Amino acid sequence: SKGNGDTKGKTYTVATDSNFKPFEYLNTKTGELEGFDVDLIKEIAKRAGYEVEFETMDFDGLLAGMQGGRYEIGIAGMSITPEREETLDFSIPYYDSxxxxxxxxxxxxxxxxxxxxxxxxxxxxxxxxxxxxxxxxxxxxxxxxxxxxxxxxxxxxxxxxxxxxxxxxxxxxxxxxxxxxxxxxxxxxxSYGIAFKKGSELVDPSNEALESMIKDGTYAEIYEKYFGE
Ligand code: ARG
The missing domain is CATH 3.40.190.10 (Periplasmic binding protein-like II)
Structure with a gap:
């Protein structure tokens, strides 16, 4: 399924960092935000039927902002920990670190x-x-x-x-x-997971999108782009 009526077509702010290579960083030539996490969440959003825009910040500010409910989505090579799971929801793990x-x-x-x-x-x-x-x-x-x-x-x-x-x-x-x-x-x-506001309706459709990307080789393509030799 493709997200429910409340999330479809909506735009969400994704909280991220700008200096965690190769997961998220600014391309010094273009000034664009790039990286494994950036490509991953863009494709997840596309498949789940929502739009994303990015806001970059320090990682500890990101954690505080997410925990304060200021952002719906956070992707920043964030490790899934029991402490964080008390205040945030996480996607299925997407990277073993x-x-x-x-x-x-x-x-x-x-x-x-x-x-x-x-x-x-x-x-x-x-x-x-x-x-x-x-x-x-x-x-x-x-x-x-x-x-x-x-x-x-x-x-x-x-x-x-x-x-x-x-x-x-x-x-x-x-x-x-x-x-x-x-x-x-x-x-x-x-394990890194995508963080969501506790109880977010985006968790299930995002997980389904991620699973479909793992199955059809899209995840592997993005992986190769950033981690291949
Ligand atoms: N994986 C570590 C953690 O979750 C560090 C993540 C840092 N990420 C970043 N974008 N600076 O605490």
């Missing part, structure tokens, strides 16, 4: 067991920030933008950064080659 430590190539930090007392960067409001607080005695430096943590790591102001595997790997491949590396294991498996 996890968090991992990144350090300079010559670092003596080999795993999360070595970070106590060290300066470890992350992003405000992220699952990595809360992991560090709960499981380590690191000096946690959480920023509104993860790129600040990456730059401070490259400049030697931080000893490590803990963040989402695909974003860390992307950064190493693009900017950190030979200077930065991942170390230790993936610390916590996480």
């Amino acid at each position: 996890g968090i991992i430590l990144m350090v300079p190539t010559d670092s003596d930090i080999e795993s999360i067991d070595d970070v106590d007392g060290k300066k470890i960067g992350s992003r405000q409001g992220s699952t990595s920030e809360s992991f560090l607080g709960k499981n380590t005695e690191a000096q946690v430096e959480a920023y509104p933008e993860i790129v600040t943590a990456y730059m401070n790591l490259a400049n030697g102001k931080l000893d490590g950064v803990l963040y989402d595997v695909p974003n860390v790997q992307y950064y190493i491949a693009q900017e950190g080659k030979g200077k930065l590396k991942t170390t230790g294991e993936i610390l916590q498996g996480e």
Whole structure:
């Protein structure tokens, strides 16, 4: 089915971020918002029969805005967690992720067991920030933008950064080659889900759309576009 009469043809604001490559980011040449999440939600909306427009913000502002009911939809590589499920509804998982430590190539930090007392960067409001607080005695430096943590790591102001595997790997491949590396294991498996306002009528039609995209190869095409070699 294609969404019910109340959602069909309506326009919804999608809350997202502008700096979480390759899920959402601004194309510096065109100024357009691009990424895996952006393509995914556009196609979901098309199939489910609603329109979307995007609003970008800091990830912790996005969480607060969603929880305050200001946005109907949020897509930002957001991990489905029991805490967030108390205040938000989520789609079926659309991407398997996890968090991992990144350090300079010559670092003596080999795993999360070595970070106590060290300066470890992350992003405000992220699952990595809360992991560090709960499981380590690191000096946690959480920023509104993860790129600040990456730059401070490259400049030697931080000893490590803990963040989402695909974003860390992307950064190493693009900017950190030979200077930065991942170390230790993936610390916590996480699944990304599209967030909806609690009780949103968009959840079911959006899930159906996503399932149809997985079945007919459209999901794989979008995946290949952003994660293919
Ligand atoms: N997956 C992590 C979380 O949900 C980090 C997501 C950050 N996403 C972003 N668009 N900056 O907490």
